[in-house]
Amino acid sequence: MTTLLIVISLLALIFGVILGIASLKLKVEADPVVEKIDAILPQSQCGQCGYPGCKPYAEAICNGDSITKCIPGGQPTVVKIAEILGVDVPTMEGVEDPIEMVAIIDENMCIGCTKCIQACPVDAIIGTNKAMHTVIPDLCTGCELCVAPCPTDCISMIPVKKDLNSWDWKFDAKLVIPVMNVNGSEKKWVVGE
The missing domain is CATH 3.30.70.20 (Alpha-Beta Plaits)
Structure with missing residues (x-):
């Protein structure tokens, strides 16, 4: 009985080491652009874009699909995706301002x-x-x-x-606002970003 437990433990250890090495050798890296786009999408998994969820839609965008299909995300999401992909910002399909x-x-x-x-x-x-x-x-x-x-x-x-x-305040992040201290003569600058 003890010999059987030792043999099973030894086999489990050997297979564990083999699986650990295989997981390191066969590791598949995710596309960082897909991950960035998926993080921007609203994660509502609503399917209005024609895909079963946000991750498949992000993958489809990286494969050339339109970036204007996310209705819940609206135009702000399209702008962020266009910045990541380095393309011009298109308008939403059929709706100018959703x-x-x-x-x-x-x-x-x-x-x-x-x-x-x-x-x-x-x-x-x-x-x-x-x-x-x-x-x-x-x-x-x-x-x-x-x-x-x-x-x-x-x-x-x-x-x-x-x-x-x-x-939507549309605040310019690079805006510089000079502020004067009324009690003294020191100037203070409020700088965005």
Whole structure:
């Protein structure tokens, strides 16, 4: 019995060493451009681009597909991807300036079926079975995947109202602002980046 345990342990050690060496020799490096593009995409895995998720879409972009297919990311995502690839920034297909949308659930019509929760790729909908559901607007990407499965049509997409937190300030990062101290004569420079 002891001999059998020693033999099995020795075989496990030998196979472990072989697998360790093979993992080092056969290691496949990921494309860093794909990883950068995937990090920029919203990770909603909504499929509106025609791919099953953000990573396959990032791979398709590196293989020459259009960079304007990410609806939840919008034009800001297209600009960032164009910077990584070093290409001119195209406009979104069919929409000049896409309107940022968020899902809203009519709480009086919600029956608590949980179909919208199952459809939401970013877990922006909270609720439980046979209880009212609601959307967390800060997490909602506006992918509209929750609208179709709803049997009572209580989910609607509304445009996001701009406020101080959601406004696109378009701040120039290289801006230099001179500031004068009113109590003294020293000058201070506020520099971006």
